[in-house]
Amino acid sequence: MTARAEARDAFRRRLIDAAYTRLATEGAAGLRMRQLARDLNVTPGALYRYVSGRDELLTILVIDAYESLAETVRRAEAGVPRTELERRWLTVWVTVREWALAHRNEYQLIYGTPVPGYEAPAETIAPASGVTLLLAQISSDLWTARGNGAADPAPVSLAEDLSRIAAWVVAHGMSVDAPGAMVLATVEAWTTLLGAVGLELGGHFRGSIHNNAAYIELLARRSYAALRATILNDRVREGADV
Amino acid sequence: MTARAEARDAFRRRLIDAAYTRLATEGAAGLRMRQLARDLNVTPGALYRYVSGRDELLTILVIDAYESLAETVRRAEAGVPRTELERRWLTVWVTVREWALAHRNEYQLIYGTPVPGYEAPAETIAPASGVTLLLAQISSDLWTARGNGAADPAPVSLAEDLSRIAAWVVAHGMSVDAPGAMVLATVEAWTTLLGAVGLELGGHFRGSIHNNAAYIELLARRSYAALRATILNDRVREGADV
DNA sequence: AGATACAGTGAACACTGTTCACGAAAGCAA
DNA sequence: TTGCTTTCGTGAACAGTGTTCACTGTATCT
Numbered sequence: 001m002t003a004r005a006e007a008r009d010a011f012r013r014r015l016i017d018a019a020y021t022r023l024a025t026e027g028a029a030g031l032r033m034r035q036l037a038r039d040l041n042v043t044p045g046a047l048y049r050y051v052s053g054r055d056e057l058l059t060i061l062v063i064d065a066y067e068s069l070a071e072t073v074r075r076a077e078a079g080v081p082r083t084e085l086e087r088r089w090l091t092v093w094v095t096v097r098e099w100a101l102a103h104r105n106e107y108q109l110i111y112g113t114p115v116p117g118y119e120a121p122a123e124t125i126a127p128a129s130g131v132t133l134l135l136a137q138i139s140s141d142l143w144t145a146r147g148n149g150a151a152d153p154a155p156v157s158l159a160e161d162l163s164r165i166a167a168w169v170v171a172h173g174m175s176v177d178a179p180g181a182m183v184l185a186t187v188e189a190w191t192t193l194l195g196a197v198g199l200e201l202g203g204h205f206r207g208s209i210h211n212n213a214a215y216i217e218l219l220a221r222r223s224y225a226a227l228r229a230t231i232l233n234d235r236v237r238e239g240a241d242v
Numbered sequence: 243m244t245a246r247a248e249a250r251d252a253f254r255r256r257l258i259d260a261a262y263t264r265l266a267t268e269g270a271a272g273l274r275m276r277q278l279a280r281d282l283n284v285t286p287g288a289l290y291r292y293v294s295g296r297d298e299l300l301t302i303l304v305i306d307a308y309e310s311l312a313e314t315v316r317r318a319e320a321g322v323p324r325t326e327l328e329r330r331w332l333t334v335w336v337t338v339r340e341w342a343l344a345h346r347n348e349y350q351l352i353y354g355t356p357v358p359g360y361e362a363p364a365e366t367i368a369p370a371s372g373v374t375l376l377l378a379q380i381s382s383d384l385w386t387a388r389g390n391g392a393a394d395p396a397p398v399s400l401a402e403d404l405s406r407i408a409a410w411v412v413a414h415g416m417s418v419d420a421p422g423a424m425v426l427a428t429v430e431a432w433t434t435l436l437g438a439v440g441l442e443l444g445g446h447f448r449g450s451i452h453n454n455a456a457y458i459e460l461l462a463r464r465s466y467a468a469l470r471a472t473i474l475n476d477r478v479r480e481g482a483d484v
Numbered sequence: 485a486g487a488t489a490c491a492g493t494g495a496a497c498a499c500t501g502t503t504c505a506c507g508a509a510a511g512c513a514a
Numbered sequence: 515t516t517g518c519t520t521t522c523g524t525g526a527a528c529a530g531t532g533t534t535c536a537c538t539g540t541a542t543c544t
Contacts, residue, residue, distance in 0.1 A: 004510065004521075028355075033501055045503075046523050054501065111444060113270075113354030125449070157456035165450045187450060188461065192430070194446075195437020202353060204436075207367070208407045208429060214399035219430065222468075246490080246541065253491095275532055287534075288492050296532065489542075500531065511520075 012050045014040060019057050020064065027105045031057065058109070062124050065106035070130020072099045077134055085145070086224050088138050093193055093220035096131060097212070100197045107201060111194060129172070132190055136169050136178075139186045139227060143178040149231040154180025181230040189223035254292045256282060261299050262306065269347045273299065300351075304366050307348035312372020314341045319376055327387070328466050330380050335435055335462035338373060339454070342439045349443060353436060371414070374432055378411050378420075381428045381469060385420040391473040396422025423472040431465040 018039045022030045033054055037044040051057050076095040080088045100107040110128070143151075154162055162180040165187070170176050196219055199205055200212045209215045260281045264272045275296055279286040293299050318337040322330045342349040352370070385393075396404055404422040407429070412418050438461055441447055442454050451457045 108355040113350040191437040195433040
């Protein structure tokens with residue numbers, strides 16, 4: 001590797017780091033090319049030797065954010081014994097929230113309003129699936145450990161979507177034997193989780209929920225209970241007439 | 243009223259209308275003072291006679307969006323017979339989603355990432371409560387019509403938050419006798435609803451849910467069932483041992 | 485009718501992202 | 515080592531942004 005290529009990579013790294021810092025401290029709007037040039041003691045034009053423009057920088061940061069979130073959650077979840085399914089589930093919820101609080105701007109970058117004039121390109125799709133896959137894994141583990149229970153029927157109106165999700169899960173190397181109702185409950189959990197975090201970050205709980213940690217934990221427990229309840233066995237044992 | 247004051251009001255109205263149009267067609271980023279000036283055949287400086295700046299315009303539009311959403315949902319919900327609680331509940335969910343789809347940018351303006359450098363001022367808080375109040379009303383009606391059921395106990399960790407919500411509901415002229423567990427289920431529903439709409443608008447269901455109409459309806463039904471289930475009476479009748 | 489308040493102008497200021505011709509330096513081949 | 519080529523960073527420029535301000539002309543009020 002030539003000295004030039006090395007210097008090039010090094011500077012590109014510095015640029016991305018500077019961009020990351022600006023994003024973290026000032027949000028997506030603080031990501032200004034001219035400001036980054038000042039941060040790096042260079043004229044604005046020089047940046048375009050390393051990056052095609054502001055959009056590419058944003059794409060890099062989007063991917064970075066997805067990966068950072070997924071990695072953080074994966075690491076936390078890996079620390080919980082495999083058999084303690086509910087604790088694993090809970091850990092995912094809590095860790096997502098904590099990451100979001102610690103990385104507000106990165107979170108908004110990926111799950112907030114799309115940045116004006118910026119359309120997330122295809123390469124951002126793959127890294128976006130990290131956390132959902134983790135939930136799917138736990139859900140799948142629950143199904144495997146179910147004993148001899150059957151599952152709720154899945155609604156026909158979503159049959160197509162559910163088989164799409166199943167295919168996608170298979171494509172990520174997981175077994176798909178989890179039934180539609182469980183898959184759906186997992187998607188539902190994902191929806192509620194991101195809803196709760198988004199509302200908290202947006203300050204929409206100002207007049208209601210303040211103890212957001214307790215709230216998210218409650219939501220996590222409920223969603224896990226709902227997930228379990230999709231396995232008929234449990235309910236039947238309890239004598240419900242569903 | 244003098245002719246001048248009249249013209250002043252008329253122009254201010256025209257300005258807000260133009261801003262609304264730009265927001266709807268191009269998003270918050272398309273809301274450019276200079277562009278609005280061109281739209282109105284006037285120099286940019288003239289706008290500052292009617293509005294203190296871009297932020298005030300945004301605030302007006304934020305309030306407008308909250309009110310438009312609340313009004314739309316209120317009207318739809320009012321069309322359903324009072325006693326059909328589940329249909330009323332469902333109508334709220336579906337209408338919120340439909341409004342969001344028809345007014346993507348307005349929705350993002352209120353529930354998406356806060357616009358860079360813009361902090362929503364106090365006067366936006368009141369109009370934000372429209373839809374939540376509607377859900378609270380249905381939930382309260384359900385409680386009133388419960389027969390002689392008791393309610394689940396509410397978690398102590400959220401007791402403070404729940405009483406804050408109760409106080410806020412009272413301040414809006416509703417009776418508060420609905421128990422904590424129901425209030426919580428209502429907040430939970432709100433969380434999931436906004437989560438689902440936000441994810442759909444953000445394109446985060448691209449690899450999974452496509453039939454979003456069916457999905458939101460399913461979520462609505464489930465959340466209503468959960469709301470009902472907070473009233474012990476029902477569950478006891480079904481023989482569950484919770 | 486005269487004083488006053490106000491609307492709109494046009495120029496300016498300080499920014500932004502992006503492009504481009506140019507000179508300097510580095511890498512490579514003979 | 516010499517010469518050619520590729521790359522780098524600069525500085526200036528372009529087109530755009532929000533906002534301010536001295537200055538007119540016109541409408542309102544006394």
